[in-house]
Amino acid sequence: MEILIINPNRIRPPVAPLALDSIGEALSSRGFRFRVVDLCGEDPSASQLPESRWQDLEAGGADAVLLTVRNIDDAYYFSQAPFLPQFRDLVQSLRERLARPVILGGCGFSIAPEAILGYLGADLGIAGAEERDLLRLLASLEDEDAYPEIPGLVWRDEDRIRSNPPSPPTMEEDFFSPRRTVDNASYFQAGGMVGLETKRGCDGLCRYCVDPVAKGSRVFAKPLAYLIREIETLVEQGVNVFHLCDSEFNMPRDHALAVCEAVEQAGLAERIRWFTYASPEGFDEALAFRMAAAGCAGINFGADHSHPAILAGFGRKHGAEDLRRTVEATRRAGLPVLFDLLLGGQGETRETLREAIEFCREIDVPRVGTNCGIRIYPGTALSREVLKQGPLKENPNLEGRLERNEDLLYPVFFVSHEMGPGWQAYLTGLVRDDARFLLPIKESEQANYNYNENEVLVKALRDGHRGAFWDILRRVQEGLPPLAVPGSGNQGVES
Numbered sequence: 001m002e003i004l005i006i007n008p009n010r011i012r013p014p015v016a017p018l019a020l021d022s023i024g025e026a027l028s029s030r031g032f033r034f035r036v037v038d039l040c041g042e043d044p045s046a047s048q049l050p051e052s053r054w055q056d057l058e059a060g061g062a063d064a065v066l067l068t069v070r071n072i073d074d075a076y077y078f079s080q081a082p083f084l085p086q087f088r089d090l091v092q093s094l095r096e097r098l099a100r101p102v103i104l105g106g107c108g109f110s111i112a113p114e115a116i117l118g119y120l121g122a123d124l125g126i127a128g129a130e131e132r133d134l135l136r137l138l139a140s141l142e143d144e145d146a147y148p149e150i151p152g153l154v155w156r157d158e159d160r161i162r163s164n165p166p167s168p169p170t171m172e173e174d175f176f177s178p179r180r181t182v183d184n185a186s187y188f189q190a191g192g193m194v195g196l197e198t199k200r201g202c203d204g205l206c207r208y209c210v211d212p213v214a215k216g217s218r219v220f221a222k223p224l225a226y227l228i229r230e231i232e233t234l235v236e237q238g239v240n241v242f243h244l245c246d247s248e249f250n251m252p253r254d255h256a257l258a259v260c261e262a263v264e265q266a267g268l269a270e271r272i273r274w275f276t277y278a279s280p281e282g283f284d285e286a287l288a289f290r291m292a293a294a295g296c297a298g299i300n301f302g303a304d305h306s307h308p309a310i311l312a313g314f315g316r317k318h319g320a321e322d323l324r325r326t327v328e329a330t331r332r333a334g335l336p337v338l339f340d341l342l343l344g345g346q347g348e349t350r351e352t353l354r355e356a357i358e359f360c361r362e363i364d365v366p367r368v369g370t371n372c373g374i375r376i377y378p379g380t381a382l383s384r385e386v387l388k389q390g391p392l393k394e395n396p397n398l399e400g401r402l403e404r405n406e407d408l409l410y411p412v413f414f415v416s417h418e419m420g421p422g423w424q425a426y427l428t429g430l431v432r433d434d435a436r437f438l439l440p441i442k443e444s445e446q447a448n449y450n451y452n453e454n455e456v457l458v459k460a461l462r463d464g465h466r467g468a469f470w471d472i473l474r475r476v477q478e479g480l481p482p483l484a485v486p487g488s489g490n491q492g493v494e495s
């Protein structure tokens with residue numbers, strides 16, 4: 001069977017489509033032939049693909065088309081860019097021109113699989129993060145009677161869309177180590193960010209977060225031997241700076257320590273630099289030092305807020321003291337950090353806004369992302385609460401597409417009305433010209449930390465910077481050179 005895999009993600013700066021490495025490996029392991037068409041370099045704003053691209057897509061013929069949907073929108077209040085309309089046009093054209101079943105999957109798709117399959121007009125989908133479910137589908141593509149038995153499958157049954165619950169992800173098969181489907185070296189050379197999973201799933205209870213919905217709430221760790229082999233493979237390809245793609249690296253803490261130890265023991269700590277997301281809950285100095293010793297070059301903490309009632313409303317378990325301890329621990333370990341704030345949630349007032357910003361100043365957080373307005377994703381506790389409150393457009397706390405959008409596929413944001421009109425100017429005023437604070441506003445140029453269409457970043461990557469985007473913005477702002485990778489004998493990247 002011939003498979004065509006398409007990456008439709010045109011966001012700039014780009015991230016290498018990690019999913020395709022593991023899907024590709026899963027397909028190869030069962031003898032499927034496939035080819036990849038990556039639309040990453042195409043003009044993000046063009047509604048149609050150029051004809052030359054269609055020639056690529058039509059060239060080899062295919063029995064099925066796989067489309068990976070990573071982002072359904074950019075999740076930023078100040079831009080609110082939806083991507084599904086562009087994907088819908090693509091799916092329609094694919095069905096017309098290739099006349100083959102279009103199968104969807106990916107983190108974005110798995111947020112609301114039935115609704116997205118219906119909206120995009122695709123034939124089939126696999127929700128969740130388990131490659132084996134895709135293999136089961138491909139083995140039974142023609143046999144619709146088998147569909148009810150395939151975990152995570154979404155399919156059309158006459159005029160209905162049906163779905164099976166996804167299976168929890170496992171990481172037991174060696175679908176990861178080879179990393180040969182995606183040209184990671186070219187992505188990296190061109191400034192694309194290369195990712196790495198050390199585990200899948202998230203057992204956090206954050207009421208707004210879609211990760212447990214899309215990835216499952218049980219955590220599966222990648223066997224360390226696979227992880228080490230995978231890192232070595234990437235280093236051999238010339239890729240030595242990564243961003244981890246775990247929801248939170250230190251949940252659970254033992255896993256984080258085990259990964260750090262394995263990286264050090266394999267002699268990789270001096271040859272790579274990596275960035276990650278982590279939780280401030282229980283984060284301590286011992287872990288900070290272990291991470292730094294294993295090549296970690298920066299951490300993005302989901303700090304959210306400092307006010308106890310707002311944190312509790314988000315379902316977070318940490319408090320202001322955890323944040324203070326985290327800053328001290330990472331400072332002693334010499335690790336750059338960003339605290340991501342999630343402002344504008346239930347109960348946010350100007351007073352609590354001020355409190356959060358002042359607290360970050362008081363504990364001297366090196367970098368703070370001041371994200372305000374919370375994207376409400378389908379399937380989350382926050383979405384259930386909001387939908388229970390009645391029609392979207394009558395809810396004073398909501399902004400975005402509030403009509404004909406009950407399935408929340410287009411961006412809708414929770415923005416506490418208690419902040420009052422003009423809160424944007426108030427927030428900007430609180431931040432003033434304090435360079436530690438990044439604002440998700442395009443006009444703020446170097447402080448803009450929306451990673452969609454961020455020209456400051458695109459230029460910095462061209463100039464040789466690599467690593468987490470927030471850290472690159474910091475380096476640009478402070479006039480620092482690109483991150484160095486000591487063991488590589490050079491900067492690790494061409495500049």
Ligand code: B12
Nearest residue numbers: 011019068071072075104105106107126129194195245451
């Ligand atoms: C790490 C990360 C980042 C890093 C990327 C680092 C890197 N090198 O990859 C950074 C910080 C740069 C980042 C940026 C952004 N991110 Co991000 N990111 C993540 C995170 C934590 C991991 C992504 C990942 O690669 N996972 C691992 C891969 C293997 O998983 P996957 O792609 O889902 O693929 C699996 C399955 O879905 C399936 N699959 C995938 N494709 C297909 C196709 C078919 C046909 C099938 C059957 C199966 C299948 O197989 C894979 C194996 O399990 C996710 C949340 C998460 N836990 O996944 C958010 C997440 C994907 N990001 C999100 C967002 C919004 C963004 C930004 C748009 C934010 C912004 N405005 O700046 C940008 C977009 C960047 C871009 N160019 O695409 C959202 C997307 C939700 C949405 N709105 O649609 C998520 C879900 C976070 C969240 N909870 O809101 N991100």
